[in-house]
Amino acid sequence: MFFAPLLAQAALSFGPPEFFSLMIFGFVALSNVTGGSIVKSLIMAVLGIIIGTIGLDPVTGDARFTFGSAHLLGGVEFVAVAIGLFGIGEVLASIEQKPEIFDQKVIVPRLKELYPSFSDLKRAIGAILRGTILGFGVGLIPGPAPVIATYSSYMLERKISKHKEEFGHGAIEGVAGPESANNSACQAAFIPLFALGIPFAPPTAILLGALLIHGIIPGPTMIVEHPQFFWGVIASMYIGNFILLLLNLPFVPIFANILRIPKKLLLPLIMLFCITGMFTVNNSVYDIWIMLVFGVLGYVLRKVGYEGAPLLLGLVLGPKLEVAFRQSLMISHGSFSIFISRPISLAFLLGSLIFVLFPVCLSLARYKKAYIL
Amino acid sequence: MLRKHLFLVFFFVFSVLSLVNANSQEFPxxxxxxxxxxxxxxxxxxxxxxxxxxxxxxxxxxxxxxxxxxxxxxxxxxxxxxxxxxxxxxxxxxxxxxxxxxxxxxxxxxxxxxxxxxxxxDPSMFLVRSDCQWKTLKEFIDYARKNPGMITVGNSGAGGGVHLVALAFEKTVGAKFNHIPFSGGGPSITALLGGHIHAVSVSPPEGISHVQAGKLKIMALFAEKRLEMFPDVPTVKEQGIDFAMGxxxxxxxxxxxxxxxxxxxxxxxxxxxxxxxxxxxxxxxxxxxxxxxxxxxxxxxxxxxxxxxxxxxxxxx
Structure with missing residues (x-):
């Protein structure tokens, strides 16, 4: 919090070329988020980017792949794709399971098992710290920071974990790290708002509106002109988190009781919540259809062994990548050197290269060794 | 068993009905x-x-x-x-x-x-960084005339109002800018603050807080009269260019x-x-x-x- 102005200055050094390289780095580092086949992950990421091109061209304003439909002008709603792929897809896949599973005795966890044990905490603490630092860095950059922070942290934890096989089956690091990163990214998003007066994410934009109404204009002079407000917000973040903890602890057993609901009731309820939840996002029935289409796609992907996560990543990062790419080339009059002549951009591109080449070299070395022996 | 299912059906029908009902009462x-x-x-x-x-x-x-x-x-x-x-x-x-x-x-x-x-x-205006190489509007325009397409001017979206203002202005003074579209005034100002572009075409309140803080300055004000908040910034009309757009x-x-x-x-x-x-x-x-x-x-x-x-x-x- 003391370095807010400084950090905001650092965020400013990200122009279009830097964003482009950062997005490339993001793709390379995150596309294999679930640890399956790299080729399959990349196929899904590219599919996501393709879906992301639907809508109005961000640079010229022409409609692309909308087939004359006004609903598609704004692109495919990210939330609809996410709920469809994971929520509906999961429900559809569960329906196929044998009926015995539905009548299976539900697991009733004991109270003691619900709270993290000391060894759980010990495993999680590293993940929490790493997630917090990572999320903070990501939050300073405009864009869908919470999504990127969550993914990156999960990737990081899985890469360095000693219990790789547990990931996807409830490894505590896989939950603690991304959640910390998510929280931290949200808090970090306040820095550009307070120091520059520019909201990088929807929640900060709403706060900006609230501030203006009270005659406080966030910007370079705000901390000096309205110190009582600035420190008030900082304090409220601490108090808010503490109260959240107090409220949540007693409710843990109640939340856990959701596990007791038999699956045959749970599945239609999930379906209902997906549909109503989707409607409330934009009050749009069209989005529900999109969600259902992606639900079927999610089911098919599950059947053929493809992951939905890289598709989602492509959908989120793709449009940003495109805009940054085209803005950069407009600034440089079409010269690609803009991406390597700027240090931050170059660093991200080199990082991406290392990310790609490292596994290749590693397997090459292994192959050689095996061959010689 | 049947009762349970009936309950679910009722629940669903009720929730649909309550949505429909909401429209027939008095506005809003x-x-x-x-x-x-x-x-x-x-x-x-x-x-x-x-x-x-x-x-x-x-x-x-x-x-x-x-x-x-x-x-x-x-x-x-x-x-x-x-x-x-x-x-x-x-x-x-x-x-x-x-x-x-x-x-x-x-x-x-x-x-x-x-x-x-x-x-x-609101009138439109061009903002530049306070530490930019052009001291006056005349220098800015002269540079733009001599180096067509070299000055990058951000706008809040292709074909948007401030984009058109910038296009109309370059036509009036006989210069050529390089127009970079952003999705909104906020992102274009961020890019200007970071020094990634030379100028932005905006209209108040965009960038006002940065002008007050001395980070940015108004290079060209396309208004009929001066802004109340910055009385010592002259309009382009005062400087002999017959152009005002808002x-x-x-x-x-x-x-x-x-x-x-x-x-x-x-x-x-x-x-x-x-x-x-x-x-x-x-x-x-x-x-x-x-x-x-x-x-x-x-x-x-x-x-x-x-x-x-x-x-x-x-x-x-």
Whole structure:
């Protein structure tokens, strides 16, 4: 919090070329988020980017792949794709399971098992710290920071974990790290708002509106002109988190009781919540259809062994990548050197290269060794 | 067993019915949405967020801002024009609503909207970094004439109002800029602050706080008279360039909204405009309030539709 102005200055050094390289780095580092086949992950990421091109061209304003439909002008709603792929897809896949599973005795966890044990905490603490630092860095950059922070942290934890096989089956690091990163990214998003007066994410934009109404204009002079407000917000973040903890602890057993609901009731309820939840996002029935289409796609992907996560990543990062790419080339009059002549951009591109080449070299070395022996 | 299932069916039917029912009561029956076709943090967004907060008192229901950025505003305008004409979904219509239809094939023109009220009318301006190489407007223009396409000028979206202002200005002074589109005024100012572009074409309140803080300065002010907040910044007219262009920002409902609902909305937003809280934030943001009722606002939109149509056709030649 003391370095807010400084950090905001650092965020400013990200122009279009830097964003482009950062997005490339993001793709390379995150596309294999679930640890399956790299080729399959990349196929899904590219599919996501393709879906992301639907809508109005961000640079010229022409409609692309909308087939004359006004609903598609704004692109495919990210939330609809996410709920469809994971929520509906999961429900559809569960329906196929044998009926015995539905009548299976539900697991009733004991109270003691619900709270993290000391060894759980010990495993999680590293993940929490790493997630917090990572999320903070990501939050300073405009864009869908919470999504990127969550993914990156999960990737990081899985890469360095000693219990790789547990990931996807409830490894505590896989939950603690991304959640910390998510929280931290949200808090970090306040820095550009307070120091520059520019909201990088929807929640900060709403706060900006609230501030203006009270005659406080966030910007370079705000901390000096309205110190009582600035420190008030900082304090409220601490108090808010503490109260959240107090409220949540007693409710843990109640939340856990959701596990007791038999699956045959749970599945239609999930379906209902997906549909109503989707409607409330934009009050749009069209989005529900999109969600259902992606639900079927999610089911098919599950059947053929493809992951939905890289598709989602492509959908989120793709449009940003495109805009940054085209803005950069407009600034440089079409010269690609803009991406390597700027240090931050170059660093991200080199990082991406290392990310790609490292596994290749590693397997090459292994192959050689095996061959010689 | 059967009873359980029946309960679920009832639950579902009830929830559907309650949705349908909500529409038949007196206006406004639920929150009123204002579609802002630009990213959060831009001028339109800031102004209507402030207005929405004041309007809640007079409408008796929450007023919510929904950002639908992209395509220089076309996405939001299209959605706004196609919204249900029941007064619950309004659109912040600003100058580009009369420009865009001439530039790209859009699914809307100003005729697809019922004017409610005009709120703001602001001059446009060019901002540059305080430490830039040009000390005066003359130096800036001379450089632009000698190095065509070398000065990068950000705007809030391709074909948007400030983009057109920049195009019209370069034509007037015989220069050529390199126009870089961003999705909203906020991102373009961030890029200018970071030194990634040379200038931005904006209109207040965008960038005002950075001008006050001394990070940015007004290079060219395209107004008839000087800004109240910066009385020592001359207009370009004073410097011998006959050029003034601005942006208006108002509220409209989809075509076909009943007149009594338009009147209700107009009265509520008129009161919100006169609300001391809104007056104060308007002053803080350095925006120029300019009230017009539904009739006059409609005339303004019709006039500008013609004017920009001519301008765009000339430019395309």
């Amino acid at each position: 029956t639920k929150e009123v949405q204002i579609i802002v076709p630009y990213a959060p943090g831009g001028a339109t967004d800031l102004i209507f967020r402030a207005l929405a907060a004041s309007a809640e008192k007079y409408l008796g229901k929450p007023v919510i801002i929904v950002n639908r950025p992209g395509g220089g505003g076309a996405i939001g305008f299209t959605e706004g024009a196609k919204a249900k004409p029941d007064g619950h979904t309004l659109t912040s219509v600003i100058t580009p609503v009369t420009i865009l239809p001439h530039q790209v094939s859009t699914a809307f023109t100003y005729k697809d909207f019922e004017p409610i009220i005009n709120v703001v009318s 942006m208006w920002r108002g509220l409209a409902a989809p075509k076909g909204t009943p007149p009594e609902i338009i009147k209700k909305l107009h009265d509520a937003f008129k009161k919100a405009m006169d609300d001391p809280a809104f007056r104060k934030s308007a002053k803080d943001m350095a925006i120029n309030l300019a009230y017009l009722g539904p009739l006059d606002f409609g005339k303004l939109m019709a006039h500008d539709h013609e004017y920009y149509g001519k301008l765009v056709r000339e430019m395309k030649k």
